[in-house]
Amino acid sequence: MSAAVATKLRTAARMILIGPPGSGKGTQSGRLLNQFKLSSISSGDILRENIRARTPLGVQAETIIRQGGLIADNVMVKLIVGELSKRGWVESRPTLTSGVTMSGALEILSGAAAKATRLATSESPSSSFLLDGFPRTRKQAESLDEEVDMNFVVNLDVPTDVILERIAGRMVHEPSGRVYNNGWNPPRVPGIDDVTGEPLTRRADDCPETFAKRLKAYEESTAPLLEHYDKAGLLWTVRGNSSDEITPLLDAEIVRRFA
Ligand code: G5P
Ligand code: MG
Numbered sequence: 001m002s003a004a005v006a007t008k009l010r011t012a013a014r015m016i017l018i019g020p021p022g023s024g025k026g027t028q029s030g031r032l033l034n035q036f037k038l039s040s041i042s043s044g045d046i047l048r049e050n051i052r053a054r055t056p057l058g059v060q061a062e063t064i065i066r067q068g069g070l071i072a073d074n075v076m077v078k079l080i081v082g083e084l085s086k087r088g089w090v091e092s093r094p095t096l097t098s099g100v101t102m103s104g105a106l107e108i109l110s111g112a113a114a115k116a117t118r119l120a121t122s123e124s125p126s127s128s129f130l131l132d133g134f135p136r137t138r139k140q141a142e143s144l145d146e147e148v149d150m151n152f153v154v155n156l157d158v159p160t161d162v163i164l165e166r167i168a169g170r171m172v173h174e175p176s177g178r179v180y181n182n183g184w185n186p187p188r189v190p191g192i193d194d195v196t197g198e199p200l201t202r203r204a205d206d207c208p209e210t211f212a213k214r215l216k217a218y219e220e221s222t223a224p225l226l227e228h229y230d231k232a233g234l235l236w237t238v239r240g241n242s243s244d245e246i247t248p249l250l251d252a253e254i255v256r257r258f259a
Helices: 025-036 043-052 056-066 073-086 102-109 138-147 160-167 208-231 243-258
Strands: 014-018 039-042 090-094 117-121 129-132 152-157 170-173 178-181 235-239
Touching: 014 025, 014 208, 025 039, 025 129, 025 178, 025 243, 039 043, 039 073, 043 056, 043 073, 043 129, 056 073, 073 090, 073 117, 073 138, 138 208, 152 243, 160 208, 208 235, 235 243
Parallel strands: 014 129, 014 152, 039 129, 152 235
Antiparallel strands: 090 117, 170 178
């Protein structure tokens, strides 16, 4: 569903997509990339990349993901903040926090207090980005707050019975994160990615038992996360049984806030 003409933003959108497994975060991300030329990071895709590459993190994460658990907060924060920095979407800058004395400030400015840095974001619309699947706990959210000011948090509220039906049919192109569904948005050629012609696969954590555990992990960690962003005045919840119902509502809200 790619739009013919992208909508231009007036100011930078730094968005977070929260939603249960299978709620359509990846689907909406793909559509937003086309519609608003946003860049995105999917925490799950990065972990799966590490698993494929057999990095130490990937080897550790593989078992946890297969069991439907969550990766430790400190590991995830380091991974995603590092990725933001690596992609040049944010950069380190000296920060003066309240309570900093003049001599302390001079120390910071002279580079002596190298640790006291925070990520600087540009308000240029071309610096807009989207996080899919991170943060997933309040602790992760608090750590992200210390690094960068996110300005819009979307909660995809999709009923569980609707989600369960979808997962059996999911096929993915792992290198790009593109998702398909046998019944709903099948690839042009069965089992083949539309863009690269490479084979599609099933996710190892999409079997019914693991999926039930993922849903449980989501339910346990999400209420405090949503409360955190609600208090910060950033949370916007959208309900719907299908991604096609949600997309126009989400697009309109982004236009209202950033275009
Ligand atoms: P992930 O990869 O972030 P989940 O569990 O959060 O995984 P998932 O499964 O990727 O989320 P999604 O992206 O919300 O789901 O959904 P999707 O892929 O777009 O859509 C699901 C399917 O439904 C697709 O086949 C799609 O085509 C279809 N579909 C979409 N819309 C519709 C519709 O309207 N109708 C129909 N019929 N079909 C539709 O995380 C994986 C694991 O990594 C770890 C955890 O272990 C996690 O379990 N992890 C983290 N751990 C700690 N902290 C973090 N921040 C972590 N991030 C990841
Ligand atoms: Mg996803």
